[in-house]
Amino acid sequence: MTPNAFAMLCQGDEQRRPETIEEWLAGVAPLLPVLDVIPNAAIFIKDVEARYLSANHTLVQRCGQKQLQPLLGKTSAEVFPAQLGPGYTEQDRRVLEQGLVLENQLELHLYKNREPGWCLTYKWPLYNRKGEIIGLMGISVDLQSASNTHPAYQHLAAVDEYIRAHFNHPITMGELTRIAGISAAQLERHCKRVFHLTPRQMIHKARLEHAHRLLHTKMPITDVALQCGYTDHSAFSRQFKALTGFTPRQYRQATEQS
Numbered sequence: 001m002t003p004n005a006f007a008m009l010c011q012g013d014e015q016r017r018p019e020t021i022e023e024w025l026a027g028v029a030p031l032l033p034v035l036d037v038i039p040n041a042a043i044f045i046k047d048v049e050a051r052y053l054s055a056n057h058t059l060v061q062r063c064g065q066k067q068l069q070p071l072l073g074k075t076s077a078e079v080f081p082a083q084l085g086p087g088y089t090e091q092d093r094r095v096l097e098q099g100l101v102l103e104n105q106l107e108l109h110l111y112k113n114r115e116p117g118w119c120l121t122y123k124w125p126l127y128n129r130k131g132e133i134i135g136l137m138g139i140s141v142d143l144q145s146a147s148n149t150h151p152a153y154q155h156l157a158a159v160d161e162y163i164r165a166h167f168n169h170p171i172t173m174g175e176l177t178r179i180a181g182i183s184a185a186q187l188e189r190h191c192k193r194v195f196h197l198t199p200r201q202m203i204h205k206a207r208l209e210h211a212h213r214l215l216h217t218k219m220p221i222t223d224v225a226l227q228c229g230y231t232d233h234s235a236f237s238r239q240f241k242a243l244t245g246f247t248p249r250q251y252r253q254a255t256e257q258s
Contacts, residue, residue, distance in 0.1 A: 019128050021047055021135040025054060032056070040142040042119075045126075047135050050075045050092035062109070082254040084109065087245010095123045095136050106201045107140065108208060108244050118143040118205060120196065143196055152190040155180040159187070160195065160202065167206035168229040173199065203229075208243055211236070215252045224248065 018024040025045060035043045035056040042059035046052055052071045060068050063079045071079055076088035094100045102123040109117045123138035150156075159180050163171060173184050176199050180187050191199050207228040214224045225236035225248075237247045244251060 017127060017129045018134075019130075021045075021053065021126065024126055024135065028054075042140045043138070045135060045137050046075075046092060046096075048096055048133060050089050050096060050136075052079075053135065083246065083251055084244060087241075090245050091123070092136060092138075095125050096133055099125050099133060101125070102138075106143075106197065106204060106243060108212065109140070150190070150194045152180075152182070152186075153194055155182065156187075156190055156194050159191070159199070163199075163202050163206050167203060167210065168227055170229065170231075171203055204239060204243065208240065211240060211248065215248055221248045221252070 018027060028045070032054065036058075038056060039058055042056065042062055044052060044055040044059055051073050052075075055068060055071055057068075060066070060071065063071060065071060065079075075085075076092065077085040079085065080088060091102065095102060100123075102121060105121045107119055107121045109119055119140040119142050121138065121140045123136055125133045126135045126137055128134050159176050162176070162179050173187070177184050177187050180190075182190070188198055191197060191202065195202060197205065207230070211224055211228045214227060215221075219227070221236075222233045225233050228236065230236035230239070237249075240246070240248050240251070246254065
């Protein structure tokens, strides 16, 4: 299933919406065996307190468990590493309290080797017929490898190489379009097709990967910001929190405690 298919499932026909989250779970129960065999996406359903009610096998494994049962009734803050879990729960609460729909959100995940991994996250509030939020459903899709069979791949590979070599300096769309030899609109479209990211997300990804590594050292955070291409500490903190849910200082403290 694609994120668009999940969006349609969550929105549904207003007159046919379940009244309770339990009814909603019963309605999607036949799909759960299918969701369990999707290896590159973590899929989950939560109640109004952001607690897990159901999740596929991929998410269970990511949380270091063999069975779903230990996750039930817990929030992401309680089951994910301290560097990231509270940020996911804060995001859940915005969806549940504000009715926020989250789409195509680039996020940092930590995998078993403690190296950063990336996903695109989607979250939708679940409503009953009265228009009340009764829970949420989400999917975090692993960022796939670039499609090197795309006709524009060679041009875009040069863009990706340039970003990785120069992320610690300001990078403009003008620079990237000159390297690719195509218009800004074409660059945006082709990057999403080949890398599954916009050019701006590719820059953020390169910078935050480097920041993740530097925050495991004793380097002052202001210096980390400069090393990663940010002009000031506050800009770095805003972007880092947008992708992890933590400020760089909070992230470092959580890493030291884990």
